[in-house]
Amino acid sequence: MASRPPVIDERARATLRRLEWRLRGRRVDTSLAGDHRSIFRGRGIEFDQVVRFEFGDDIREIDWNVTARLGDVYRKVFVEDREINIVIVFADSSALQFGSGDVTRRDVLLEAAALVMLFSAANRERVMVIRQSATGSQIFPPTRERARILTVINALFAATPPDPLAAAVPISPIVRERIPRGALVIHLGDVPDAPPPAEWGGWQRRHRVIGIRADDAWDRDGPGTGPLAVYDPVAGCVVELEDNAATRANHAVWRAAREARWRAWWSNPADRLVIGPSEDALAALAGFLRARERRGTAARS
Amino acid sequence: MTGLRFDQPLALLALLVVPAVMLWRHYRGRSAVRIVPHAAAWASAPGPARPPWIAALYAACVLIVIALARPQQVSDDQRVVQQGYDLMLVVDLSTSMLSEDYKGAKGPINRLETIRPIIQQFVRNRPGDRIGIAVFARQALTLAPLTTDHGWLARQVAALQTGLIDDGTAIGDGVGIALLDIAAARTGPPPGTAPGSAPDSVGAFIVLLTDGSNNSGELTPAEATALARYRKIPIYTIGTGRNGMVPFPVFDARGRRVGTSLQPSTLDIDALETIAAQTGGRFFMAGDTEALRAAFAAIDAARKAQFQIRRSVRVSEFFAWAAVPALVLLLLAAQGLRRGTPSPRRPAA
Numbered sequence: 001m002a003s004r005p006p007v008i009d010e011r012a013r014a015t016l017r018r019l020e021w022r023l024r025g026r027r028v029d030t031s032l033a034g035d036h037r038s039i040f041r042g043r044g045i046e047f048d049q050v051v052r053f054e055f056g057d058d059i060r061e062i063d064w065n066v067t068a069r070l071g072d073v074y075r076k077v078f079v080e081d082r083e084i085n086i087v088i089v090f091a092d093s094s095a096l097q098f099g100s101g102d103v104t105r106r107d108v109l110l111e112a113a114a115l116v117m118l119f120s121a122a123n124r125e126r127v128m129v130i131r132q133s134a135t136g137s138q139i140f141p142p143t144r145e146r147a148r149i150l151t152v153i154n155a156l157f158a159a160t161p162p163d164p165l166a167a168a169v170p171i172s173p174i175v176r177e178r179i180p181r182g183a184l185v186i187h188l189g190d191v192p193d194a195p196p197p198a199e200w201g202g203w204q205r206r207h208r209v210i211g212i213r214a215d216d217a218w219d220r221d222g223p224g225t226g227p228l229a230v231y232d233p234v235a236g237c238v239v240e241l242e243d244n245a246a247t248r249a250n251h252a253v254w255r256a257a258r259e260a261r262w263r264a265w266w267s268n269p270a271d272r273l274v275i276g277p278s279e280d281a282l283a284a285l286a287g288f289l290r291a292r293e294r295r296g297t298a299a300r301s
Numbered sequence: 302m303t304g305l306r307f308d309q310p311l312a313l314l315a316l317l318v319v320p321a322v323m324l325w326r327h328y329r330g331r332s333a334v335r336i337v338p339h340a341a342a343w344a345s346a347p348g349p350a351r352p353p354w355i356a357a358l359y360a361a362c363v364l365i366v367i368a369l370a371r372p373q374q375v376s377d378d379q380r381v382v383q384q385g386y387d388l389m390l391v392v393d394l395s396t397s398m399l400s401e402d403y404k405g406a407k408g409p410i411n412r413l414e415t416i417r418p419i420i421q422q423f424v425r426n427r428p429g430d431r432i433g434i435a436v437f438a439r440q441a442l443t444l445a446p447l448t449t450d451h452g453w454l455a456r457q458v459a460a461l462q463t464g465l466i467d468d469g470t471a472i473g474d475g476v477g478i479a480l481l482d483i484a485a486a487r488t489g490p491p492p493g494t495a496p497g498s499a500p501d502s503v504g505a506f507i508v509l510l511t512d513g514s515n516n517s518g519e520l521t522p523a524e525a526t527a528l529a530r531y532r533k534i535p536i537y538t539i540g541t542g543r544n545g546m547v548p549f550p551v552f553d554a555r556g557r558r559v560g561t562s563l564q565p566s567t568l569d570i571d572a573l574e575t576i577a578a579q580t581g582g583r584f585f586m587a588g589d590t591e592a593l594r595a596a597f598a599a600i601d602a603a604r605k606a607q608f609q610i611r612r613s614v615r616v617s618e619f620f621a622w623a624a625v626p627a628l629v630l631l632l633l634a635a636q637g638l639r640r641g642t643p644s645p646r647r648p649a650a
Contacts (some may be wrong), residue, residue, distance in 0.1 A: 095338035164336045190338070222343065231334045235341035238334060246345030254342040 085180035091189025108214035134169035217277040222251040308371035354637025364627035374617040385429035387505035389479035439469030471518025476525035514569030535582040538573035
């Protein structure tokens with residue numbers, strides 16, 4: 001049976017073409033792929049060695065026997081999997097639909113998700129995509145076929161954004177759907193409004209979870225304008241923003257609380273990525289992966 | 302009549318302006334609002350809620366319109382003292398009433414068709430009277446007892462036709478029946494009329510319309526006249542048609558008209574004059590339509606009752622009940638408007 005060509009949305013097709021050109025221009029297939037087929041450092045199952053524990057390392061990898069014997073904290077290093085499952089969780093909340101500039105946070109995260117999938121396609125990784133929204137989850141089963149991955153990217157781009165006027169429903173980063181065991185979960189979305197629940201720790205032990213968020217200039221610096229009547233889809237009300245000290249103070253408090261929540265959800269700096277305003281998603285992602293690679297290399301040496 | 306009413310109800314139409322203004326504001330006031338997630342956590346002031354003074358202004362407008370419509374509590378102690386005549390129309394329904402010696406708009410018409418609209422007009426002109434109808438030919442009977450329901454009476458007049466009674470002319474019986482009806486109405490309320498609602502009678506009289514001479518019946522015209530005189534009830538007599546040979550329709554066995562013949566008309570003018578003179582009435586000879594109309598007009602003028610209607614209507618105005626809250630609301634709205642309007646900023650030094 002001849003496979004039907006995927007129906008590609010025009011906007012998604014243009015974005016894909018642009019992303020692929022950029023990937024080729026940066027020669028990501030060679031520079032980032034390295035010796036391993038996977039550019040994502042997942043936790044392997046084959047023991048390699050023990051190394052001294054450093055701040056930022058995963059405490060779950062501490063080898064308590066060696067630590068007790070040598071009197072210093074050591075952790076195990078495993079041989080990374082040659083082929084891992086990648087689960088991309090796109091938390092499509094109405095809070096993403098904002099951008100003080102040309103692009104919204106949703107656009108940036110969609111681009112990041114597409115880039116991750118294109119990386120994976122280049123390395124023949126098995127990619128599963130879960131799009132979470134207030135109305136439910138849309139699941140794209142694991143695949144390593146490039147055509148199918150492209151179709152999934154297209155579907156992700158073509159998905160109708162959530163209605164910002166609808167009542168906001170909190171989306172938890174804990175995925176309830178069945179995902180491959182030991183998969184690397186990449187969560188793209190806004191910072192959860194609530195601190196992580198108790199089950200988050202257990203879930204993180206089962207899966208390595210990377211959190212990626214996109215910040216707007218207003219998230220970082222405040223609105224800096226006003227008076228301006230705006231609608232907050234998260235709170236579900238219309239408020240008036242003013243450029244005054246009170247607003248700036250409120251914004252600083254909110255930003256600190258948000259950062260605290262972000263660090264509570266992803267305590268390991270190697271597991272969280274913030275794509276800043278006017279920052280290139282590909283550059284941010286490449287830098288993040290290189291940093292992870294360096295950490296892995298340093299850990300092995 | 303007792304209840305709440307508006308003295309100027311048309312003013313309430315101005316209430317339509319209020320929803321119109323609300324709709325206009327609703328659609329005009331729609332403006333694009335930027336969507337900024339988490340902005341509520343940044344905002345130092347609550348959102349631009351709908352100012353309460355607008356609601357106060359709307360309410361004040363509604364109350365002002367209600368006040369302009371002048372709500373009133375009406376306590377109507379109306380006591381109508383209505384006085385009129387008891388009058389009986391005694392109409393001849395003998396076949397001679399079919400004689401076509403009157404001229405209508407489209408040609409000759411018979412006597413009954415001529416008197417029918419004139420009687421109806423006469424009844425309409427006397428709304429305060431109790432009027433009844435007695436008809437006679439060989440016998441006499443009451444077609445309508447004395448009543449103030451003149452609409453029903455007009456329908457009875459419209460239904461007048463010859464042939465209801467065997468042919469003949471019982472003038473005395475007709476007058477006698479009318480006298481009995483008047484007497485019955487005065488001793489007790491007529492059927493279907495609530496006690497006390499009947500108008501007080503200032504007098505009674507009879508209008509007798511005939512075109513012939515008495516030739517049947519149990520009472521002679523003289524006896525009936527004596528009775529009327531005894532009861533002090535004047536009788537106005539109207540002789541319809543002309544004496545002599547008059548055109549008369551000829552019908553076949555099936556009742557279809559087949560032609561016209563000339564037949565003698567014998568109106569007993571002397572008897573009618575006597576009846577009228579002895580009872581205090583008047584005799585009218587109505588040889589044509591105008592004369593007939595003039596006869597009824599003369600009777601109408603001669604026996605016109607005066608009505609005394611006393612009305613005691615207490616009207617309590619509730620204007621202030623709406624106007625005072627409206628003024629209070631207007632003041633509140635004005636105060637809210639002043640607060641809601643930003644004052645011009647002083648330029649920085």
